[in-house]
Amino acid sequence: MAKRNHQVRKRVTSYDVARAAGVSQSAVSRAFRPGLSISDKTRDKVMKTAKKLGYRPNAIARMLISKRSGMIAVIISSISNLIYPELLSRITDHLSRRGNKVLLFTLDTAEQLENILDQLWTYRVDGVIALAAHFDHKDIVQFEEHDIPVVLYNRQAPDHPVNTVNVDHAQGVRQLVNHLVKAGNRRFLVLSGPTQSDVANDRREIALEQLRNHGFNDVPVLYGDYSYESGRHCFSEWMAEHDAPDAVICSNDTMAIGCIDEARVRFGLDVPGALSVVGFDGILAAFWSGYELTTVRQPVNQMAKASVDILMERIENPDAPPEKRVLVGTLIKGKTTRN
Amino acid sequence: MAKRNHQVRKRVTSYDVARAAGVSQSAVSRAFRPGLSISDKTRDKVMKTAKKLGYRPNAIARMLISKRSGMIAVIISSISNLIYPELLSRITDHLSRRGNKVLLFTLDTAEQLENILDQLWTYRVDGVIALAAHFDHKDIVQFEEHDIPVVLYNRQAPDHPVNTVNVDHAQGVRQLVNHLVKAGNRRFLVLSGPTQSDVANDRREIALEQLRNHGFNDVPVLYGDYSYESGRHCFSEWMAEHDAPDAVICSNDTMAIGCIDEARVRFGLDVPGALSVVGFDGILAAFWSGYELTTVRQPVNQMAKASVDILMERIENPDAPPEKRVLVGTLIKGKTTRN
DNA sequence: ATTTGCATTGAAATCGAAGTCATTATTCAA
DNA sequence: TTGAATAATGACTTCGATTTCAATGCAAAT
Numbered sequence: 207m208a209k210r211n212h213q214v215r216k217r218v219t220s221y222d223v224a225r226a227a228g229v230s231q232s233a234v235s236r237a238f239r240p241g242l243s244i245s246d247k248t249r250d251k252v253m254k255t256a257k258k259l260g261y262r263p264n265a266i267a268r269m270l271i272s273k274r275s276g277m278i279a280v281i282i283s284s285i286s287n288l289i290y291p292e293l294l295s296r297i298t299d300h301l302s303r304r305g306n307k308v309l310l311f312t313l314d315t316a317e318q319l320e321n322i323l324d325q326l327w328t329y330r331v332d333g334v335i336a337l338a339a340h341f342d343h344k345d346i347v348q349f350e351e352h353d354i355p356v357v358l359y360n361r362q363a364p365d366h367p368v369n370t371v372n373v374d375h376a377q378g379v380r381q382l383v384n385h386l387v388k389a390g391n392r393r394f395l396v397l398s399g400p401t402q403s404d405v406a407n408d409r410r411e412i413a414l415e416q417l418r419n420h421g422f423n424d425v426p427v428l429y430g431d432y433s434y435e436s437g438r439h440c441f442s443e444w445m446a447e448h449d450a451p452d453a454v455i456c457s458n459d460t461m462a463i464g465c466i467d468e469a470r471v472r473f474g475l476d477v478p479g480a481l482s483v484v485g486f487d488g489i490l491a492a493f494w495s496g497y498e499l500t501t502v503r504q505p506v507n508q509m510a511k512a513s514v515d516i517l518m519e520r521i522e523n524p525d526a527p528p529e530k531r532v533l534v535g536t537l538i539k540g541k542t543t544r545n
Numbered sequence: 546m547a548k549r550n551h552q553v554r555k556r557v558t559s560y561d562v563a564r565a566a567g568v569s570q571s572a573v574s575r576a577f578r579p580g581l582s583i584s585d586k587t588r589d590k591v592m593k594t595a596k597k598l599g600y601r602p603n604a605i606a607r608m609l610i611s612k613r614s615g616m617i618a619v620i621i622s623s624i625s626n627l628i629y630p631e632l633l634s635r636i637t638d639h640l641s642r643r644g645n646k647v648l649l650f651t652l653d654t655a656e657q658l659e660n661i662l663d664q665l666w667t668y669r670v671d672g673v674i675a676l677a678a679h680f681d682h683k684d685i686v687q688f689e690e691h692d693i694p695v696v697l698y699n700r701q702a703p704d705h706p707v708n709t710v711n712v713d714h715a716q717g718v719r720q721l722v723n724h725l726v727k728a729g730n731r732r733f734l735v736l737s738g739p740t741q742s743d744v745a746n747d748r749r750e751i752a753l754e755q756l757r758n759h760g761f762n763d764v765p766v767l768y769g770d771y772s773y774e775s776g777r778h779c780f781s782e783w784m785a786e787h788d789a790p791d792a793v794i795c796s797n798d799t800m801a802i803g804c805i806d807e808a809r810v811r812f813g814l815d816v817p818g819a820l821s822v823v824g825f826d827g828i829l830a831a832f833w834s835g836y837e838l839t840t841v842r843q844p845v846n847q848m849a850k851a852s853v854d855i856l857m858e859r860i861e862n863p864d865a866p867p868e869k870r871v872l873v874g875t876l877i878k879g880k881t882t883r884n
Numbered sequence: 885a886t887t888t889g890c891a892t893t894g895a896a897a898t899c900g901a902a903g904t905c906a907t908t909a910t911t912c913a914a
Numbered sequence: 915t916t917g918a919a920t921a922a923t924g925a926c927t928t929c930g931a932t933t934t935c936a937a938t939g940c941a942a943a944t
Contacts, residue, residue: 231900235900263667264667270901270902271900298649309649467833495811496810569893571896574930574931587892607930
């Protein structure tokens with residue numbers, strides 16, 4: 207009974223409004239789209255009856271006819287990197303400010319990506335912002351074939367014509383290295399993110415290069431997976447066989463914090479007295495007074511805005527050439543390094 | 546030129562496939578929906594030509610005719626509470642496992658909610674999971690009117706017939722209090738979340754009640770906003786005028802961590818030697834070896850799954866009565882309290 | 885060989901708005 | 915007052931699938 211009632215309840219459509227207001231369905235449509243040719247009188251009449259009947263335009267129907275879904279897919283990797291939540295929030299904000307909806311996809315493994323891409327084609331999203339690592343050439347090409355604009359966040363793709371927004375890893379890492387060298391550190395250790403990650407590779411290689419520029423060759427490297435635990439484990443792995451280094455350069459803040467905790471809690475090392483640690487990203491926890499990490503802060507909000515701006519531009523004008531935008535981060539001289 | 550090319554490129558529709566395969570458009574549709582009456586021969590033929598032409602069913606068109614969008618709105622408050630990212634990830638996971646898409650809405654202020662709700666009606670989502678605080682009676686009623694099932698996460702609504710999934714705050718808080726009392730703490734301080742938050746009010750009042758049960762009356766309360774900074778500020782505010790308490794009971798982990806940092810860094814207090822601090826939620830950072838917070842861990846994954854299960858059930862069967870599910874958390878005896 | 889029953893199939897209606905086009909109303913200048 | 919130009923309006927088509935319904939084919943049963 208109640209069930210029937212439920213099923214029977216009909217949504218109010220533009221035809222219902224039209225009939226009640228004594229105008230055509232077209233008039234109702236025009237009343238709701240700004241800038242179309244309609245008299246104030248008619249619009250008022252329509253709006254009034256629409257409100258009375260509780261009419262809401264059906265976005266699905268609009269999508270179908272107008273070939274614009276107003277939906278942007280945001281693809282995000284697992285949450286182990288704490289910069290993502292902040293970023294996601296900013297991006298969502300900028301997108302909705304411009305009248306877009308966010309279709310969220312999270313993925314942990316690469317296999318899932320195929321699956322997600324398949325859904326993207328059927329859901330006809332207007333564009334994609336990818337915060338995920340597992341994108342390769344093949345994937346990018348698919349987007350081109352489907353005419354769906356993409357912006358890759360913090361992913362270099364030097365050889366592909368695709369939109370990217372990056373923090374200036376090179377500049378940031380060099381500043382960190384310089385800061386450490388100037389403070390007199392001599393024995394370095396690099397904790398890198400996974401080799402599948404472009405960003406990790408970038409940050410690691412630039413660090414090593416800049417260290418060489420200062421005359422420090424053959425700096426040892428250990429590999430983690432960006433997680434807190436991997437920061438801890440890498441450090442204790444190192445300590446099992448070696449003396450403590452002067453300074454540890456980590457690919458991100460989360461690993462750096464793991465490293466600091468391990469050094470302090472397990473090995474009783476004073477940071478920064480006995481050991482300096484630097485990270486990268488500027489996650490919220492990096493600023494906690496228990497750490498006050500020396501790091502480079504990604505200008506998250508500007509980068510989020512840039513991603514959205516670029517994407518919108520490509521959606522408006524699909525033939526604009528791809529853009530690779532780079533924003534510089536801010537060196538934060540915290541209390542995990544000496545001066 | 547390229548532009549024209551772009552505009553002209555037509556998407557492949559079911560008609561195109563039908564023509565190429567020499568069958569009717571209906572047959573193409575049936576080939577792609579499982580369980581419909583179609584011969585293996587025809588299905589194979591359709592699938593083969595579909596693949597050849599690169600056909601993907603248009604989900605928008607399907608939504609329009611079938612009155613199911615397959616989209617679930619997830620409404621989430623600002624990211625200051627670090628349990629949200631984890632939760633969001635789990636919920637998204639469970640939803641997509643069941644073939645649903647996630648439309649993400651983030652909100653900071655209450656005004657935005659009106660706006661968001663408006664969008665929900667036009668986008669015809671199948672259901673809503675609300676992780677946000679700013680829901681009141683009026684909002685809940687609107688969902689009923691629009692026949693959209695909702696699940697509220699960690700929000701009591703004792704007097705409203707609405708689906709909720711809650712961690713057992715009462716049980717968790719009592720365990721924390723008992724733990725503190727048994728360890729010999731006598732002078733308590735409660736750091737509450739904002740009074741607009743049901744959860745905060747709940748946790749605070751239960752803590753106070755349980756303290757009274759142990760004979761501790763008139764325990765002082767300070768109010769923060771769930772953020773790390775508010776944890777710090779509340780504690781130093783207290784210290785400005787009073788002696789340090791034995792134990793601080795915080796409404797969530799983030800405030801607890803702020804409180805600990807402030808106590809250790811600014812006031813040089815040993816935690817747990819001189820001061821015990823407990824939180825609630827079990828965020829990832831609570832387990833960091835720099836803290837090892839004593840807290841109650843929300844069974845995030847089960848709660849996420851429960852939310853999704855309940856929502857799906859209401860979507861299938863809109864007249865099922867509302868369900869209020871409560872899951873118990875796990876007491877984590879960390880190193881921020883004595884035994 | 886004919887009938888019955890069931891699985892396939894295609895034609896056509898449908899979902900709800902937007903956009904095209906032809907028609908009517910209005911405004912302003914001559 | 916008339917005509918030209920412009921604005922407002924409604925009828926109809928369209929988007930791309932699902933779904934209903936009637937028609938067809940085929941196999942088993944008589």
